Amino acid sequence: MTNTATLSGERADLLDSLTQQRFFLRNTTRGLTDEQVAAAPTASSLCLGGLIKHLTHGEQQWVDFILAGPAQHAGHADIIRETLDGAKSMA
Numbered sequence: 001m002t003n004t005a006t007l008s009g010e011r012a013d014l015l016d017s018l019t020q021q022r023f024f025l026r027n028t029t030r031g032l033t034d035e036q037v038a039a040a041p042t043a044s045s046l047c048l049g050g051l052i053k054h055l056t057h058g059e060q061q062w063v064d065f066i067l068a069g070p071a072q073h074a075g076h077a078d079i080i081r082e083t084l085d086g087a088k089s090m091a
Contacts (some may be wrong), residue, residue: 025052 007015029037029048037049078090 025055 023083029052034049038047040047041051074090078088082088
């Protein structure tokens with residue numbers, strides 16, 4: 001994992017905010033039993049455990065999307081470059 005102490009600017013701010021929000025969510029479940037974390041005590045079907053799973057899944061999809069986009073574009077660029085002059089940038 002990236003150490004935010006070595007980062008600056010927007011990236012550091014975003015990572016700090018994400019770290020803080022993750023802490024708040026984990027802290028919300030501190031001291032609760034598994035049954036309490038799984039309980040949906042309000043009119044909705046939301047439970048703390050479900051929220052954590054939902055956010056984890058959402059973060060994973062976001063990371064997959066961020067990683068897949070540049071890789072796909074780099075592959076397309078390599079095909080175009082090879083078509084232009086035979087050079088392969090990803091060999």
